[in-house]
Amino acid sequence: MDQREKALRRDEWKCQKCGADLGLENAEVHHLRPVRDTSSSEELNRLENLTSLCSSCHEEQTEHNEWQRQEP
Numbered sequence: 001m002d003q004r005e006k007a008l009r010r011d012e013w014k015c016q017k018c019g020a021d022l023g024l025e026n027a028e029v030h031h032l033r034p035v036r037d038t039s040s041s042e043e044l045n046r047l048e049n050l051t052s053l054c055s056s057c058h059e060e061q062t063e064h065n066e067w068q069r070q071e072p
């Protein structure tokens, strides 16, 4: 099982923003920390760095890039 599917299972196949049901065809996995903020692909694809979104929320998120910026 790849990281994408693990993240989707952990999030119970629900969009973490709007709560929509996700399926393989509309599920998107978003990186909370973008590529430029991570030092390795391992860190980038860590389960804690992944969140499940539907395609419309992901599109919105990519455009505005302001949602859930969690500081440690």
Ligand SMILES: [Zn+2]
Pocket (backbone or CB within 6 Å): 015, 016, 017, 018, 019, 020, 053, 054, 055, 056, 057, 058
């Ligand atoms: Zn959504």
